[in-house]
Amino acid sequence: MPPSTAKQRLSQVLCHLSSRPVATNATNGSLVSGITQNQPLSTTAFAVKTEGKHPHHVPPETTPVNFHQLNPTYFLPRSAQIEPQALAIVHKSVNGKIIERTYKEFSDRVMGLAYYFKKHNYKRIAILGPNTPAHLETMFAAVAAGGITMGLNYRLKKSEIEYMLDLGKADLVVVDAEFKDLADAKPGKLDVIVDEDLGDPNSTACQYSSAVREGLEAENGRGWAGLDAEHVNEDALIGLYFTSGTTGRPKAVEYTNRGVYLAAMANIVEAGYNSQDIFGRNRCHYLWTLPMFHAMGWTCPHAVTAVRGTHFCLRKVDADYIWDLFLTRRITHMNAAPTVNSMILNSPKAQKIPYQVRVTVAASPPSAKLFEDMIDHNLFPVHMYGLTETYGPFTRAYFKEEWADLPKKDHFSLLARQGHSFITSSEVRVFNDKAEEVAKNGKEIGEIVIRGNLVTKGYHENHEETAKAYGRGWFRSGDLAVWHPDGSIQILDRKKDIIISGGENISSVVVESIIVRYPNIFEASVVGVPDDHYGEVPFAFVTLKDVKQPLDKEAIRAWMKGEIGGFQVPKGFEVVDDLPKTSTGKVRKNVLRDLAKGLYQKR
């Protein structure tokens, strides 16, 4: 919708809204099919605020006094009311200007944008862009307006974006100017708002800024009267987030109010985002290294907002800029895959940070070596595990006090486990093929399964895949693990990545964690290749820290034989410049498997 027509429409809407109280459904319209029930706005949503006396908020008569729906969107206006002047967002805009927004500004802008979405009847709002303030604001505004949000991966191809927009039945795309071309996936069939990320709220050249302003300036500048936490349905769909499978088309995972709320509460407690002291000092300064489109940013938009933390947005993972932030802005928390942590540690600016940063490491199992390096730099890792289907992480490697006396090497191995379920999760389990629990002996291999509040609702409009993964009373993760006697789980591999050699299971993850301990190895990925004798044998791809120093393949093989059973030592080592990765940093093992096949046969 071009902003030029917006003013015209606004006056129509205002005219329609002038008789109060406005019945919720009259202005809300019905939702696109597929959303079971969404949150209507307050009955006072578009009403002019009364002076002095506020209207009495009448809760629905059917709602007991001791019940309100779990609503993660409410965290934003709540925080804005408690600490309106607290710093909510810091961002270096595309033109280098530093944007700083308070919670009042953040909340007002979201309300303004929600007003715009509601007025133009946008219900299914896709976001295509990096970790900008516009991304964060749109996530809240789409839901506050009674719609849903869907984060798209801007590193995908246009055809893939088109597929996701169709699957999610998007009626609007909010796109960052850098990725404008991608939003053209369905020309003429979909409205588009471009965010120029200029750091100028008054820009008339920026469609996104104009949309926000339209809401902010409504009602003689009073804007939307606020959000009513009473009337949402906690089981309603509020987001679609896409799996980034290494093969196959992405699936749209259904996120609900209740799930996001309880995942956010768990993230606060487990990662310690409530670090602010009683005098308001040591506020959580959260660095957005994790893509917001990835599993709704693990519900951290809501978790960090709920405790009035500051979101340090990030257009791209730029190690230089990150080190500037460490040294000048006292970053307290960040979440990042092992590869991102490696990149940060390999920056020329890397040094020991003069305070401790709590870093959640997830996405793929980290090596003991990485943990050690991080701690040497005062980056204190918390290891978690999760999936798009579990709102991001739902398990954590809890460190036991009695481990303090063990050798350091053991610390890191224990912390590299996936651990136990989060505080608001039900128990994670490991099942064998008969859906029975495997023995808790750290040996028997099974599949990680989970059920309960931290599991998403299913795959949107994909009954077949939903039945496969959710159909037996448990969500089946597809990850293979052992269950230790202490109840912690440890991933061995993705089901499809395990290597079966001469009848023995080889965990590529275990082999990789050994390789990276060898000098000058930066990253390693191990896949199986067909072998006439063993069926399959392991084959390693590695990248080097110093590419000028060649790898002595015989030496590393000999060293590995001292560390691990001979059958697990890769039959081949291939040095590459980069490992092929998905947009979320997962190694594309299918690509490596094909490559390895060719290399192994050529030997």
Added chain:
Amino acid sequence: MPPSTAKQRLSQVLCHLSSRPVATNATNGSLVSGITQNQPLSTTAFAVKTEGKHPHHVPPETTPVNFHQLNPTYFLPRSAQIEPQALAIVHKSVNGKIIERTYKEFSDRVMGLAYYFKKHNYKRIAILGPNTPAHLETMFAAVAAGGITMGLNYRLKKSEIEYMLDLGKADLVVVDAEFKDLADAKPGKLDVIVDEDLGDPNSTACQYSSAVREGLEAENGRGWAGLDAEHVNEDALIGLYFTSGTTGRPKAVEYTNRGVYLAAMANIVEAGYNSQDIFGRNRCHYLWTLPMFHAMGWTCPHAVTAVRGTHFCLRKVDADYIWDLFLTRRITHMNAAPTVNSMILNSPKAQKIPYQVRVTVAASPPSAKLFEDMIDHNLFPVHMYGLTETYGPFTRAYFKEEWADLPKKDHFSLLARQGHSFITSSEVRVFNDKAEEVAKNGKEIGEIVIRGNLVTKGYHENHEETAKAYGRGWFRSGDLAVWHPDGSIQILDRKKDIIISGGENISSVVVESIIVRYPNIFEASVVGVPDDHYGEVPFAFVTLKDVKQPLDKEAIRAWMKGEIGGFQVPKGFEVVDDLPKTSTGKVRKNVLRDLAKGLYQKR
């Protein structure tokens, strides 16, 4: 039930239980009327654990994969699984022996006790005693066994205890030996288990220890196979906690799984119980100065357990012992009414603690003077407000960063407000007599109202009082407050404690907060007395720090006239040895009112 017959009954039950799987309802029995639905145990509850292979926990077919019931009792077995060796309970028993129990022991004993309750079909279990391990264990075990818990105030008279036991339809009382006589309230009509608090789990002289042992030794020492978090009803009643009104009979407030769960989550975040770092250091060491029977100990039994904190139990508030704990056990958190904090600060052992303790202050509004004294001793106050009807505190005085530059005196005044709602609460509001919101101007007085998840269900079997307080879509607190422009609330008085003098409202709380700033004043309480001219005038009762130094009443009156409007200065000052208080530390203003009437007329 005398332990002598227990073995006999056990063999009957075991016989009955020998055919597996046991249908839940077959052994559970139906509940006493008044409980809507309670949590049955797992279908494997009494089953012998299988070796190696564990049974497949089949969730009910009707439960979606993305849902589990919010169950605060589950926090205990979860913590025991994550950190079995972590210190859960520390207690100085009645004979001076220090008891230390790990999370595994805590959880096993609770399961053992739950087994005992279930086997003997106890469903409504009253607890009568101070903050002992037995009290804590019984709170969890009663609910784990599918029953409810009710904490009784051991400072009440036998007739009052009898009234509460009848109201709650108790079928068992777990009583501390010190208060054994009180449990005799209904001789012969109620089973009683006495805890001797000897710190000896093998004692045969202690009925409570024997009951726990009966469960621990069941099934060849394997005991109960555990708790199933899937099958509780989150809206089920799990506790009755009694109001301690200064007048009238106590009312039994209904606590639910969902309410306790979300209140506990809020307490963790707001009080920062998740203080443990990633290497397990700085575990929450929670000191039990708050009575456990008071509003279920504000759900701190669950909040502290959920983050694997250590419960430092406390038979009585003994300032000497508390200072020993501060100086030797690194207490990190405690909750205490202002009077308890004053008592601790006035101990001869008082000194600056070598680390910071976070102290939640609630129950009655604290004075700026008290806040200042506390901080001087490294006791860092978090001010909260709540009621038995709100699971304890549900609002907090949040300190804004921008206040840092204000004079210290203003800090404390701002922190003495009741503030904003907790993270899991809905918004607190202030209503006038017409149930409209008052203006947020810090002047208009109204009643604090609240609704949502942190409000309890109602008064048990008391339709009249429930209708009065819960009947209009909001819980009406009975507390009078103003609403400040920043959305924070500030209590002026209990509705019945406000003094109306010459048509002006006088807040006794405000006048008291001024008096205690005067030298040598320890505590103050101000009530209204009838006056022919003004209708009512304020009258003050005070206690002194140094009783040998007399109070110059003319001097304090003259000083007050410089601090406050003349009509607010008490017409009389009476020095007393102690203020009359309820068992939970609230000043009995009705007693003072009668006293003041006599004193004022005699002048």
